[in-house]
Amino acid sequence: MITCPTAAELREGLDRFDRLDDGDGRHAFLARVADNARALLAREAELGAAAEAGEQARLSALLGRDGDVQTLNRLLCEALAAGTLSPTDPAVMAHLRATAIDRIAIDQPTYCGLEALLVTRA
Amino acid sequence: MDIAAALARLAPRLSVSATSARNAHRLSGGASLETWAFDLDDGTPLILRRRPDNAPPRDTAQPLAHEAALIRAAAATGAPVPVVVHVCEPSDGLGEAYVMGRLEGETLGKRIVRGAAFETVRQGLAHRCGQVLARIHATPPETLPALTTSDALGELARYEAIYRQTEAWRPTFEAAFRQLERLAPRSDQPVLVHGDFRNGNLMIHPTGGLVGVLDWELAHLGDPAEDLGWICVNSWRFGQWRKPVGGFGDYQALLDGYAEAGGGEIPLSRLQFWQALGSLKWGVMCLMMYASFATGADPSIERAMIGRRVSETEIDLVHLLEVMA
Structure with missing residues (x-):
């Protein structure tokens, strides 16, 4: 599950936005943000499950154990903090790369950092 | 606080040929600091930077008088910066604030x-x-x-x-x-x-x-x-x-x-x-x-x-x- 915010939190934020009066000047700006949020939720509905399955499989392989994505992510963070896994370990870097690529496809598919990452590696 | 009225009162101290200020309006942007654009009646375009009333303290932010002082120090070395015209005092009625020249150009x-x-x-x-x-x-x-x-x-x-x-x-x-x-x-x-x-x-x-x-x-x-x-x-x-x-x-x-x-x-x-x-x-x-x-x-x-x-x-x-x- 993608967090910070979760899809449920985004829907809650959208519901609150939809109940606002459209009188003030900030409303036009928030309306564009709300449109972006709806488009993001649609992408997450389409791509989220596959992205999570891939992330979980990679984390399991990296850490040598099973668990849900939240637990495994926490364990990876703890292993990096403790130094039992190195941030320059090729397997760690490959996992972070794949996760970032899947995540940006949901959160912000037009972000230019994706092209920068893909092009300069090639 | 009536910013426009306070700026109008301050105008003669901002330019020798000014008697009042006009067109004061708040620019969008920063939540931690307010930025106001205004003109003196002699045509001088200016900016007011001020800390909002009851602003929450931020550990990284410095007092605005310090900010004005270091803009002046950077100007003295030849860095392009707005001219600091006036650092506000409590009697100006604008709170923690300073006034600087308004430059022409684009920031977007x-x-x-x-x-x-x-x-x-x-x-x-x-x-x-x-x-x-x-x-x-x-x-x-x-x-x-x-x-x-x-x-x-x-x-x-x-x-x-x-x-x-x-x-x-x-x-x-x-x-x-x-x-x-x-x-x-x-x-x-x-x-x-x-x-x-x-x-x-x-x-x-x-x-x-x-x-x-x-x-x-x-x-x-x-x-x-x-x-x-x-x-x-x-x-x-x-x-x-x-x-x-x-x-x-x-x-x-x-x-x-x-x-x-x-x-x-x-x-x-x-x-x-x-x-x-x-x-x-x-x-x-x-x-x-x-x-x-x-x-x-x-x-x-x-x-x-x-x-x-x-x-x-x-x-x-x-x-x-x-x-x-």
């Missing part, structure tokens, strides 16, 4: 990197940014107000503490904190660092180029490469990722301009260390802003969505960790 990064009007100045802009940073960094420390000092390891520790408070578990951030700790450059003599030198805080004129460095709120003493790295963070290239300096120029032009103006030779690796730390800092800030949604302090959809900009900094960090490996 998207227009600066794409607009046809800026095509000519874009060519030399990265080089010019390097020159200007060399001037800022050369400001004699004894002319500055009291400022905090920080170095690479100190900044990393400060942002790691904030990250821990958010209780988010982001392996890319964890990897970046650990790798940047290993690569952290040792501090030489700390210099005046602007702290927010990026496309968006630079006043660019279609023919005059960089005419003013704005928003000195985060100025401190530190590593000169911090400013050079910050303007290269991908989040403020406005889609023009092939132009690392603000979306308008190349690394080498920035470094050459810096060295030619007496700033010294800075290796690209040191700049990119600070660029990566910049992405990491922006990522942690996005998490913090999301936290204000999660706690209900600011339940707007905008605060929720900024949490999903964390992945933008993660993809940039993955890229930089590969480049630096």
Whole structure:
């Protein structure tokens, strides 16, 4: 599950936005943000499950154990903090790369950092 | 508080030929500081920077009188900055504030990197940014107000503490904190660092180029490469990722301009260390802003969505960790 915010939190934020009066000047700006949020939720509905399955499989392989994505992510963070896994370990870097690529496809598919990452590696 | 009336009363002290002020209106932007544009009746265009009444204290923000003092100190070394006209006193009725000249030009990064009007100045802009940073960094420390000092390891520790408070578990951030700790450059003599030198805080004129460095709120003493790295963070290239300096120029032009103006030779690796730390800092800030949604302090959809900009900094960090490996 993608967090910070979760899809449920985004829907809650959208519901609150939809109940606002459209009188003030900030409303036009928030309306564009709300449109972006709806488009993001649609992408997450389409791509989220596959992205999570891939992330979980990679984390399991990296850490040598099973668990849900939240637990495994926490364990990876703890292993990096403790130094039992190195941030320059090729397997760690490959996992972070794949996760970032899947995540940006949901959160912000037009972000230019994706092209920068893909092009300069090639 | 009636800002327009207070400015009208203050007008004769801002210009010898003025008797009143007009057109006072608040500009959009900063939540921690208010920016007002206004004109004197003799035609002088001015800006008021003031701390909002009952503003929550921020540990990184300095008093506005300090900000005004260091803009004056940077001006004395030849850096392009607005002219500080007046630092407000309690009797002015404007609270903590100062008045400066209003420059003509554009600050919107998207227009600066794409607009046809800026095509000519874009060519030399990265080089010019390097020159200007060399001037800022050369400001004699004894002319500055009291400022905090920080170095690479100190900044990393400060942002790691904030990250821990958010209780988010982001392996890319964890990897970046650990790798940047290993690569952290040792501090030489700390210099005046602007702290927010990026496309968006630079006043660019279609023919005059960089005419003013704005928003000195985060100025401190530190590593000169911090400013050079910050303007290269991908989040403020406005889609023009092939132009690392603000979306308008190349690394080498920035470094050459810096060295030619007496700033010294800075290796690209040191700049990119600070660029990566910049992405990491922006990522942690996005998490913090999301936290204000999660706690209900600011339940707007905008605060929720900024949490999903964390992945933008993660993809940039993955890229930089590969480049630096």
